[in-house]
Amino acid sequence: MDLIYILSDEASKNSFVVKGELHKYLVKVRRHALGDRLDFRNPNEMKTLYAYEIVELDAKRVVLSLISSKEKEVKAKKSLHLAWCVIDAKSIEKVLPSLSEIGVEKISFISCERSQKNFKLDFARFKRIQEASVQQSGRSSFIEFDRYKSIKEFIGEFPDTKVFDFCEKTLTETSDFKRVLVGCEGGFSKNEREFLKTQDSFRLDTPMVIRSESAVVAVASKIIL
Template identity: 65%
Template sequence: MDLIYILHDDASKEKLSIKGELHKYLVKVRRHTLGDEISFRNRDNIEILYTYKVAEVESRSIELELISSKEEITKSKKSLHIAWCVIDVKSIEKVLPSLNEIGVSKISFIYCDRSQRNIKLDFKRFERILEASMQQCGRTSYMEFDTYKSIKEFIKDYDDVKVFDFCDNVLTSDADFERVLIGCEGGFSKDEKELLAQKENFRLDIPMVLRSESAVMAVASKILL
C-alpha cells in the first residue's frame, strides 16, 4: 500500500535530504521525479501536514524543498476504548493495524484470570506497528495503551464498561457506546462473571464462537463503522 504521508523527524525544515531506505522507496517504488510533491508529518506535531517538492534526485539521495504547511487532522468521528483481556502477542499485533485504521482510540490490556501471566507487552513495538499503519491510512492521532492487573481493577476506573459475552442480548446495528470489555480465549472465569453480573452485556448475532481477536475486530467495526 502507498503511504498517505511520511513520518520524519526533520519534517518542518525548509529543506530535507532523504537517503537510505526511504530514498529507495521514494525513487524506486514510488518513482518520484523532479517537481513531484510529497506529504510529510513530524511525530512532535503530527497534526501539521508538510508538503515538499522534489528539487533534486541523485543516485543516493533525494532533495526536497518545503512549499506549504497546514493543520490537517484525520480521525474517527467516534471514540472507542477497548478493555482487552491479554492474549498471545502475535495475535494482538496481527489486528492492531486494522483497529488503528477503523479508529479505536485506546486499548487497556487486562491480565484476567485466564490470561497467561508471562505474556509481556511491548508498547514501543506496538507504536512502531501503528506508525506504519498511520502512514498508510492517514490517521493523525496515536492510539493509547495501558495495562491492568485484573478486571476488578479496571472497573474501579471505568464503571460504565459494556461487556461482550455469551448472553441473550444481541448487539443492535444502532448501538453506540464508548467502552467495551472483551475476554481472552475461554472467556471469563466464574469469579469474573460474578463481578460483571450487573454490567450491561451483549453478543453478536452469529452462531459461531469467535476468537478473542476476531471479537475485538467485529465489535469495534460494529460501533465505529
C-alpha cells in the same frame, strides 16, 4: 492506493535529505520525480501535515523543501476505548493495523484470571507496527495504550464499560458504546462473571465461537464504522 503521507522525524524542518530505504522506495517504487509534492507528518507531533517539494534528486538522495504546513487531524467519527484482556502479544500484533485503520482510540490491556502471566506487552513495538497503517490510512494519531492489573480495577475507573460476552442482547449498527471490555481466550472466569453481572453485556449475532482477536476487530468495526 496512493500513500497518504510519510512519517519522518525530520518533518517540520525547512528542508531535509532522504537517503537509504526511503529514498529507494520513493524513487524506484513510487517513481517520484523532481518537482513532485509529498506530504509528511512527524511521529512526535502527528496533528500537523507538512507538504514538501522534491528540489533535488539523484541516485543516492532526495532533497525536500517545505512548501506549507497545516493542522489536519484525521480520526474516526466515533471514539472507542477498547478494554482487552491480555492474550499472546503475537496475536495482538496481527490485528493492530486493522484496529488502527478502523479508528480505535485507546486500548487498555487487562490482566484477567485466564491471561497467561508470561505474556509481555511492548508498547513501543506496538506503536512501530502501526506506522505503515497510519501512513496508508491517513490517520493522524497512534492508538494509545495502557495496562490494568485486573478487571475490577478497570471497571472501578470506568463504570460505564460495556461487556462483550455470551448473553441475549446482540450488538447492532446503532449501538453507541464508548468503552468495551473483551475477554481473553476462554472468556471470563466464574468470579469475573459474577463481578460483571451488573454491567451491560452484549454479543455478536453469530452462532460460532470466535477468537479474542477476531472479536475485538468485529466489535470495533460494528461500533465505529
